[in-house]
Amino acid sequence: MKLDELVALLRRRGVLWPSAEIYGGTQGLYDYGPLGTRLKQRIEDAWQSWFLGLSEDYHLIQPAELLPEPVVRASGHLENFTDPEVTCGHCHAVFRAETVLEKVRPEGVDGLSPAEIGEIVTRHQLRCPSCGSTELTVPRPFNLMFGLDFGVTGRERVYLQPETAQASYLSFARMWDVGRRTLPLGVAVIAHAYRNEIAPRQVLFRMRAFTQAELQIFFDPTDFPVPFSDVADELLPVVRARDRLAGREEVRRVAARELAGAGELPEFYVYHMVQSYRFYRDVLRHPAERIRLFEKSDQERAFYNRIQFDLEVQLESLGGFKELGAIHYRGDYDLGRHGQGSGHDLSVVPTGRPRVLPHVLELTFGVDRNLWALADAHLTVEGDRTYWKLPSYLSPVPVGVFPLLKKEHGPAARSVAERLRSAGIRAVVDTAGSIGKRYARMDEAGTPFGVTVDGETVEAASPNHGTVTLRERDSRAQERVPIDRLAERLRPFFVPPRPGGTRAD
Numbered sequence: 001m002k003l004d005e006l007v008a009l010l011r012r013r014g015v016l017w018p019s020a021e022i023y024g025g026t027q028g029l030y031d032y033g034p035l036g037t038r039l040k041q042r043i044e045d046a047w048q049s050w051f052l053g054l055s056e057d058y059h060l061i062q063p064a065e066l067l068p069e070p071v072v073r074a075s076g077h078l079e080n081f082t083d084p085e086v087t088c089g090h091c092h093a094v095f096r097a098e099t100v101l102e103k104v105r106p107e108g109v110d111g112l113s114p115a116e117i118g119e120i121v122t123r124h125q126l127r128c129p130s131c132g133s134t135e136l137t138v139p140r141p142f143n144l145m146f147g148l149d150f151g152v153t154g155r156e157r158v159y160l161q162p163e164t165a166q167a168s169y170l171s172f173a174r175m176w177d178v179g180r181r182t183l184p185l186g187v188a189v190i191a192h193a194y195r196n197e198i199a200p201r202q203v204l205f206r207m208r209a210f211t212q213a214e215l216q217i218f219f220d221p222t223d224f225p226v227p228f229s230d231v232a233d234e235l236l237p238v239v240r241a242r243d244r245l246a247g248r249e250e251v252r253r254v255a256a257r258e259l260a261g262a263g264e265l266p267e268f269y270v271y272h273m274v275q276s277y278r279f280y281r282d283v284l285r286h287p288a289e290r291i292r293l294f295e296k297s298d299q300e301r302a303f304y305n306r307i308q309f310d311l312e313v314q315l316e317s318l319g320g321f322k323e324l325g326a327i328h329y330r331g332d333y334d335l336g337r338h339g340q341g342s343g344h345d346l347s348v349v350p351t352g353r354p355r356v357l358p359h360v361l362e363l364t365f366g367v368d369r370n371l372w373a374l375a376d377a378h379l380t381v382e383g384d385r386t387y388w389k390l391p392s393y394l395s396p397v398p399v400g401v402f403p404l405l406k407k408e409h410g411p412a413a414r415s416v417a418e419r420l421r422s423a424g425i426r427a428v429v430d431t432a433g434s435i436g437k438r439y440a441r442m443d444e445a446g447t448p449f450g451v452t453v454d455g456e457t458v459e460a461a462s463p464n465h466g467t468v469t470l471r472e473r474d475s476r477a478q479e480r481v482p483i484d485r486l487a488e489r490l491r492p493f494f495v496p497p498r499p500g501g502t503r504a505d
Contacts, residue, residue, distance in 0.1 A: 058215065061171055064167075072145065117138050231275070238292070265307065327363055330361070398494055406431045449470060468483060
């Protein structure tokens with residue numbers, strides 16, 4: 001589905017729309033409607049269930065979203081959290097350099113200096129995306145953080161957090177004290193991040209306020225045990241940096257044991273690559289052939305990363321592979337910098353082991369981007385039918401209940417819906433329009449099951465012994481199910497896969 005078509009459909013169905021829409025919208029800001037809000041919550045719940053399910057020592061916290069200036073100074077954000085921009089001298093439009101260079105340098109501009117970006121612009125005679133002029137200049141990098149005056153005097157300075165990761169580093173010492181004083185220790189955050197993007201674009205992919213889900217795993221670099229044998233045979237779709245430098249950019253499927261062989265990549269890193277890949281394949285249900293793990297080279301990756309693979313999915317609406325998450329091995333950079341900045345020694349002494357300054361493995365996940373990817377991948381058009389093939393456990397509306405006749409069958413339909421809700425399955429009653437239109441409306445919303453209440457239901461000797469018609473969204477197959485067995489029949493479909501479990505069909 002094309003970008004404009006997808007935006008129009010999601011807006012019409014109450015998934016999302018531009019913030020302050022009645023004033024013309026605000027660039028880089030979006031509001032979620034009822035369906036979008038529920039879908040977003042379910043994505044976050046699925047992420048938390050999967051990644052915190054990897055260990056009993058992985059925990060979710062909810063920190064403040066304002067960072068004092070000493071924090072962002074120590075973390076390097078004041079100095080390094082910048083984005084090169086390109087300005088048109090003719091129409092004065094401003095663009096991210098990555099946007100202007102994307103056709104001649106699809107791997108991005110990470111690691112390039114402003115001078116190098118300017119040389120590429122000149123050599124390829126690149127034109128302004130807005131007016132077509134070649135009068136493009138490359139000014140100094142632009143810091144993306146939002147700064148605020150803090151306190152009644154206005155002398156203090158704070159920043160809206162540009163990423164959720166810093167909260168985990170700041171909380172590490174306290175988490176060590178309240179936890180079991182053991183490594184590895186995982187601290188996860190699901191929260192807003194804020195970036196003053198030069199040119200927000202591609203709807204939810206480049207926003208100024210967005211949601212991140214990140215797990216920071218603190219570990220002893222000499223001892224990070226993982227059950228690697230459980231994942232050793234998994235074939236991972238990788239694009240290696242060295243292959244790209246040699247002109248080979250195709251995806252290769254490589255066994256996890258091979259990636260970790262001869263010490264090429266640490267076993268703990270490859271293990272979490274597999275878990276991330278399985279989450280996208282088995283939980284979010286992206287087709288395996290549309291997923292790749294894209295390695296960033298020394299020049300491309302963030303300065304604090306020792307190893308970086310981006311998890312990318314091919315999206316039709318955005319014209320190719322797009323980053324939805326990543327696995328970053330950050331070394332001891334973060335606790336080292338905050339230890340120096342705060343004057344507190346953040347090294348620890350695990351039980352029975354020598355003192356160590358923990359290293360960090362970061363698993364990062366863009367919630368908004370992944371919501372968009374679920375629409376791109378699973379909204380399906382077949383002839384005059386449009387339906388959203390969301391996994392049942394992610395659906396904003398799990399079950400729609402339809403009285404065939406509003407007056408005659410309405411009370412029984414409401415009773416069926418209440419029985420489902422009492423059993424922990426959210427169900428909504430829809431009485432508007434023909435039964436076909438109600439099916440179509442729920443199909444577009446991603447509702448996996450429809451329950452029709454009809455004359456046969458209400459004519460039963462007892463309401464508890466009646467039957468209803470259960471319709472499955474994707475196949476449109478129907479069957480009669482006793483009311484007293486309906487919740488039992490549906491419940492397994494609303495349990496997401498967990499690490500170590502079997503893949504859901």
